[in-house]
Amino acid sequence: xxxxxxxxxxxxxxxxxxxxxxxxxxxxxxxxxxxxxxxxxxxxxxxxxxxxxxxxxxxxxxxxxxxxxxxxxxxxxxxxxxxxxxxxxxxxxxxxxxxxxxxxxxxxxxxxxxxxxxxxxxxxxxxxxxxxxxxxxxxxxxxxxxxxxxxxxxxxxxxxx
Numbered sequence: 001x002x003x004x005x006x007x008x009x010x011x012x013x014x015x016x017x018x019x020x021x022x023x024x025x026x027x028x029x030x031x032x033x034x035x036x037x038x039x040x041x042x043x044x045x046x047x048x049x050x051x052x053x054x055x056x057x058x059x060x061x062x063x064x065x066x067x068x069x070x071x072x073x074x075x076x077x078x079x080x081x082x083x084x085x086x087x088x089x090x091x092x093x094x095x096x097x098x099x100x101x102x103x104x105x106x107x108x109x110x111x112x113x114x115x116x117x118x119x120x121x122x123x124x125x126x127x128x129x130x131x132x133x134x135x136x137x138x139x140x141x142x143x144x145x146x147x148x149x150x151x152x153x154x155x156x157x158x159x160x161x
Contacts (some may be wrong), residue, residue, distance in 0.1 A: 007078040007135040011059040013087045014139075017119055018052035021045075024112065031102035040156055043150060044112075051142055058138050079129050086122045109157045116149045117134040 025045035027143050101107045120143050127139035 001039065002101070004127075005083045005129075006058065007130050007132050008062055010083065010139070011055050011062065012088070013053055013083075014060065014123065014126070014142075015055045017087075018055060019121070021048035021115065022052065023121070024115070027102055028112070029117065032105060034105075037156075038107060038150065041108075044152070047145065047149070051145070052143065054138060058135060062132060062135065064096070067153070069157045079125075079157045083125060083129075086118070106157070108154055113150055113153045114148050116153065119143075120146045120150070 022045050025041045025048060029041040029045060032038055032041065034144050120138060122147065123139045123143035127136050130136040130139060
């Protein structure tokens with residue numbers, strides 16, 4: 001049987017995405033040589049840490065809410081299936097991190113841009129279907145922040161390629 005999504009499940013997956021993003025940018029930081037590259041990846045790593053903390057704080061607050069654990073707050077089956085597909089290792093997947101050449105700024109940037117695009121799509125869908133207004137607001141805010149990451153990464157790719 002398909003597990004139905006809820007805001008809590010979305011937040012749990014979002015936290016895992018942000019952890020993988022943090023690890024990805026840490027590895028990029030550790031492997032690039034130029035200080036300007038290091039500065040950008042350190043900034044992005046710290047933003048992923050901040051996003052994780054934001055999701056975690058909201059998760060802890062919602063976890064205490066009795067209504068968050070009722071069937072009224074589950075997403076429907078079709079949306080749950082769609083979100084499962086989006087979330088299944090597509091945003092900063094561990095397999096990709098093992099295969100990427102972290103010595104190549106082009107490989108790092110290409111992987112990072114795609115992962116950020118995937119996270120924007122995932123957070124947008126969570127915001128659209130969220131049952132809690134505060135979860136909807138956080139997903140929307142972080143979607144916007146992830147969009148700025150895409151722009152930063154594209155600017156780096158265009159300027160340093």
